Amino acid sequence: MGFFDDDEKKDWDFIDFMNKTNLYEEDEIDEEQELEDELIMSGLDRDELEMMDEDERREALEDAGFDVDDFDF
Secondary structure, X not given: OOOOOHHHHHOOOHHHHHXXXXXXXXXXXXXXXXXXXXXXXXXXXXXXXXXXXXXXHHHHHHHOOOOHHXXXX
């Protein structure tokens, strides 16, 4: 059994989990890394997004709930 209950971890987003486990503080990471982490957690791959044309990339990001203006490809 780990330090945290699995049900408790499900309620956290990635950044909250990292902060609560003291693996890093939110203000220690830059915005780009935070967006990269969110991409990973949503199942999107930056390399695949870079290979897509602009319309496909926009649709994939919007479907995942992202603001496309937050990303620069």
